[in-house]
Amino acid sequence: MEHLTEYLDDLFAFIRHSPTAYHATAGVLDHLTQQGFKRLDEAVSWSNLPPGSYSVVRNGASLIAFTLSQDPQAGMPMRMAGAHTDSPSLKIKPNPVQVRHGCVQLGVEMYGGLLLAPWFDRNLSIAGRVTWSCDTGPMRCSLIDFTRAAAIIPSLAIHLDREANEKRQIDRQTDLVPIIMLTETADPPDFNELVRKELVRLHPEAAMATILAFDLFLYDLQPPCRAGLNGEFITGPRLDNLLSCHALARAMTAAPDNNCNRLIVFNDHEEIGSLSRSGAQGPFLKSVLQRLYPDPDLLQRVVARSLFISVDNAHAVHPNFATRHDPNHLVMLNQGPVIKVNAAQRYATDAITAGLFRQLCTKADIPYQEFVMRNDLACGSTIGPLTAAEIGIPTVDVGVPQLAMHSIRETIGHLDGWYLLQAMTAFFAAEDTQIHCPDPGF
Numbered sequence: 001m002e003h004l005t006e007y008l009d010d011l012f013a014f015i016r017h018s019p020t021a022y023h024a025t026a027g028v029l030d031h032l033t034q035q036g037f038k039r040l041d042e043a044v045s046w047s048n049l050p051p052g053s054y055s056v057v058r059n060g061a062s063l064i065a066f067t068l069s070q071d072p073q074a075g076m077p078m079r080m081a082g083a084h085t086d087s088p089s090l091k092i093k094p095n096p097v098q099v100r101h102g103c104v105q106l107g108v109e110m111y112g113g114l115l116l117a118p119w120f121d122r123n124l125s126i127a128g129r130v131t132w133s134c135d136t137g138p139m140r141c142s143l144i145d146f147t148r149a150a151a152i153i154p155s156l157a158i159h160l161d162r163e164a165n166e167k168r169q170i171d172r173q174t175d176l177v178p179i180i181m182l183t184e185t186a187d188p189p190d191f192n193e194l195v196r197k198e199l200v201r202l203h204p205e206a207a208m209a210t211i212l213a214f215d216l217f218l219y220d221l222q223p224p225c226r227a228g229l230n231g232e233f234i235t236g237p238r239l240d241n242l243l244s245c246h247a248l249a250r251a252m253t254a255a256p257d258n259n260c261n262r263l264i265v266f267n268d269h270e271e272i273g274s275l276s277r278s279g280a281q282g283p284f285l286k287s288v289l290q291r292l293y294p295d296p297d298l299l300q301r302v303v304a305r306s307l308f309i310s311v312d313n314a315h316a317v318h319p320n321f322a323t324r325h326d327p328n329h330l331v332m333l334n335q336g337p338v339i340k341v342n343a344a345q346r347y348a349t350d351a352i353t354a355g356l357f358r359q360l361c362t363k364a365d366i367p368y369q370e371f372v373m374r375n376d377l378a379c380g381s382t383i384g385p386l387t388a389a390e391i392g393i394p395t396v397d398v399g400v401p402q403l404a405m406h407s408i409r410e411t412i413g414h415l416d417g418w419y420l421l422q423a424m425t426a427f428f429a430a431e432d433t434q435i436h437c438p439d440p441g442f
């Protein structure tokens with residue numbers, strides 16, 4: 001992509017079509033397949049792969065893609081980068097339906113550390129994946145998306161709570177129960193039947209299907225867009241961290257044929273701690289690397305000379321709350337990717353990996369910034385430290401600055417994703433980009 005507007009259109013389309021981590025993974029996989037990446041199945045053997053580009057998906061919401069320009073057994077370093085596919089949301093409970101005062105409502109769980117207040121008074125839709133079967137046929141799994149304003153969580157009017165602006169607290173069990181329709185009977189509708197109807201819209205062969213189970217989430221229908229008097233902002237849902245997934249996938253497929261082996265990993269479950277079979281604290285990346293490098297000694301040699309760039313959004317300074325930031329590390333919108341540092345290794349960055357990323361930005365001719373949390377506020381984390389600890393790979397944590405992280409609608413600068421794309425393209429493209437620095441001799 002050569003132009004900012006082309007990049008933004010492509011980013012907006014990706015976010016619109018990615019209401020859940022499953023859809024985001026499917027969208028990335030589509031892009032990779034169109035660019036010639038061959039899909040591998042974890043359940044079959046694929047040792048001794050010839051040079052080429054490959055992808056592998058785990059549990060529908062995590063993905064690894066790699067390009068082998070050289071035979072891995074030659075032991076060349078690997079340029080690696082990662083991001084997460086999931087975002088905070090409301091997840092529909094297995095038996096969700098309740099009827100109260102003529103309203104049909106859905107029980108939901110909190111997924112991740114979401115800001116609760118922005119979920120009120122939004123046009124919400126439902127999307128995710130469903131398992132189903134017809135008669136005694138095999139179980140199938142399909143993505144569904146209601147694609148319309150199917151649910152709403154109305155606020156309580158201020159007349160019924162005069163202290164709403166001073167004291168209102170949100171009860172996670174009782175206050176955030178979405179309404180999906182009105183009814184005149186006390187009989188609750190069959191939610192599985194509603195799901196089956198949506199499934200049939202996409203899969204007519206499911207007309208007689210039994211719904212077996214689902215992973216369904218609510219999402220905000222409002223698409224991302226430019227904002228601000230001069231269009232200098234982007235507002236949209238799930239910018240943390242679909243923006244990073246998009247940039248890494250595009251940088252990966254834009255890389256020319258060269259002598260670099262490169263890999264991207266997109267993990268699910270970052271927002272709930274990453275401890276799962278497809279999360280960054282699980283074995284997904286390690287198991288793929290072990291298949292590429294069956295010799296443990298060779299794997300360790302490659303990892304020691306490689307670099308992992310963990311990409312996840314960072315906190316820009318909020319003009320109304322500037323005291324929540326360290327005064328010497330005020331990160332600004334539209335001033336480039338942020339290198340994130342934390343003494344307790346909540347971010348994996350160190351002097352060596354930060355230095356390598358700074359060189360990368362300088363070479364790509366883009367600005368960069370540095371972020372460190374105030375000492376009196378707890379620091380968040382990313383897949384970076386977990387990947388570094390699992391694999392042993394030198395890692396740097398970076399990401400674009402944003403406001404309103406984990407809100408249903410987040411705000412970024414319109415240039416920062418574009419800058420990130422340039423940096424990651426330089427990382428994957430340039431054979432002479434340094435990605436390893438030996439320890440100093442003692």
Ligand SMILES: [Zn+2]
Pocket residue numbers: 084240241312313
């Ligand atoms: Zn994130």
